[in-house]
Amino acid sequence: MFTNTIARPQGTLPLDLFAAIEDLKKELNAVILAHYYQDPDIQDIADFIGDSLQLARAAAQTNADVIVFAGVHFMAETAKILNPDKLVLLPDLDAGCSLADSCPPDQFAAFKAAHPDHLVISYINCTAEIKAMSDIICTSSNAVKIVQQIPADQQIIFAPDRNLGRYVMQQTGRDMVLWQGSCIVHETFSERKIVELKATHPQAEAIAHPECETSVLRHASYIGSTAALLNYCQKSPSQEFIVATEPGIIHQMQKLAPGKHFIPAPPESNCNCNECPFMRLNTLEKLYLSMKNRTPEIVMSEDIRLAALKPMQRMLEMSV
Ligand code: 13P
Ligand code: SF4
Numbered sequence: 001m002f003t004n005t006i007a008r009p010q011g012t013l014p015l016d017l018f019a020a021i022e023d024l025k026k027e028l029n030a031v032i033l034a035h036y037y038q039d040p041d042i043q044d045i046a047d048f049i050g051d052s053l054q055l056a057r058a059a060a061q062t063n064a065d066v067i068v069f070a071g072v073h074f075m076a077e078t079a080k081i082l083n084p085d086k087l088v089l090l091p092d093l094d095a096g097c098s099l100a101d102s103c104p105p106d107q108f109a110a111f112k113a114a115h116p117d118h119l120v121i122s123y124i125n126c127t128a129e130i131k132a133m134s135d136i137i138c139t140s141s142n143a144v145k146i147v148q149q150i151p152a153d154q155q156i157i158f159a160p161d162r163n164l165g166r167y168v169m170q171q172t173g174r175d176m177v178l179w180q181g182s183c184i185v186h187e188t189f190s191e192r193k194i195v196e197l198k199a200t201h202p203q204a205e206a207i208a209h210p211e212c213e214t215s216v217l218r219h220a221s222y223i224g225s226t227a228a229l230l231n232y233c234q235k236s237p238s239q240e241f242i243v244a245t246e247p248g249i250i251h252q253m254q255k256l257a258p259g260k261h262f263i264p265a266p267p268e269s270n271c272n273c274n275e276c277p278f279m280r281l282n283t284l285e286k287l288y289l290s291m292k293n294r295t296p297e298i299v300m301s302e303d304i305r306l307a308a309l310k311p312m313q314r315m316l317e318m319s320v
Contacts, residue, residue: 012292017284021045024291030066032287033058035075036226037248037279042070042287049252051227052078052124053139053319059083060316068291069298072097072278077128080298081308091286093296095278097125099211102181103160105129111157115177118157119150122311125183126160128300132307135314140164140210141225142319144171149318163187167210167217185276186211189244190268194219197242197263204263207232208244216244216265233257246276 014020024030025047033055034046043049048058052075059067059079066087069076074097076090103126112120112133122134123143131137138146147168150156156174158165160181169176189212198206198219207229208220217223222232226249233241234257243250244265253262267273290296 013285013288017288018045021284021288021291024288028066028291028294029064030068030291031058031062031064032068032070033062033079034070035072035248035279036230036252037246037276038070038282039248039280039284040251041284042282043248043251045284045287046070051139051141051225053141053225054227055079056082056124056139056312057316062086066291066294068287070282070287071095072100072276073298074100074125074127076298077300078124078131078312080300081128081131081305081312084302084305087294088298089290089294090296090298091283091290092281095281097278098184099123099125099161099181100127100130103127103130103179105133108133108159108179111159111179115155115157118155118177120157120159121146121150121176122159123161123164124315128304128308130159131311132304134159134311136318137311137315138319139225139315141228142315143168143210146315146318147172147174147176150174161211163213163217164210166214167223183211185246185274186244187213188267188273189213189216189265191215191219193266193268194242194244197266201240201242201263203238204240204242204261205236205238206242206244206265208265212244220244229253230256233260233262246279247274248276248279 032046034049060082067079068089072095080088120134121136124139156176158176159179162178165178206220207222240261242263247264250262
């Protein structure tokens, strides 16, 4: 961790944000949970960094009074579903998710009604309303394991990510009805550029998150959640990796596998669109201000929370 010195023009910001956040953590009895896609500074100040499943587990187990969620809205909502009596803060309330947005509750209710007798398994990257309409929640690290536990004659709706759904179908041999949602970040990776990179870096292993399209996944020697990718880089004898997921994770890869070389998989056009624009809305400054002002806070109706809690609990039971 380094000392972050911010000039005072904003007036309300202290000179040393890291120290000020540490003080607020003690004052509020707060825990900072951060996803691997957050800015390196936020990862460094967090008490716990993880993938969606690890963060949900950490939220379920914390004794803190305040949870500061350095991630996106559905993740902070998940923490609130598990902790109705705690104050859950999200540094920027606009930190949404294209995948969660691709599944509006009214349209999903109609989709469900059109497929009676189907069990609904929803990826955690969805709103509390969609969770409330689901039977079981899953994440990218336990989706295969959960689907494998469902009796073979039970029909399944899988929502909202069609790419993860397709990957789970391949891995399990199960047929599922897929909601056609996707993540703008994971759909941006260029198969052509990955093939070019593999040609110029013949020793590099391509690794990918299952939210990527099949055209990208077929070039990967390993596919897994962010935590699984991080673990794989440390264990693999390879020294170089082409990483097809949001490049925020490379901060941890460099820390945990020092000396290895990580190349972010590029998007087709010359943009930064392999960075999640929602995750990157959170900054150290906003994190500090959210703790200082105890806002923006995640709120939801108790009806939705209780309905969303059930499939969350099923997930936690089925993925021990
Ligand atoms: P995981 O944290 O399960 O790897 O998912 C990645 C993601 O896109 C989170 O939004
Ligand atoms: Fe959503 Fe994709 Fe960003 Fe993850 S990376 S939060 S799925 S938009």
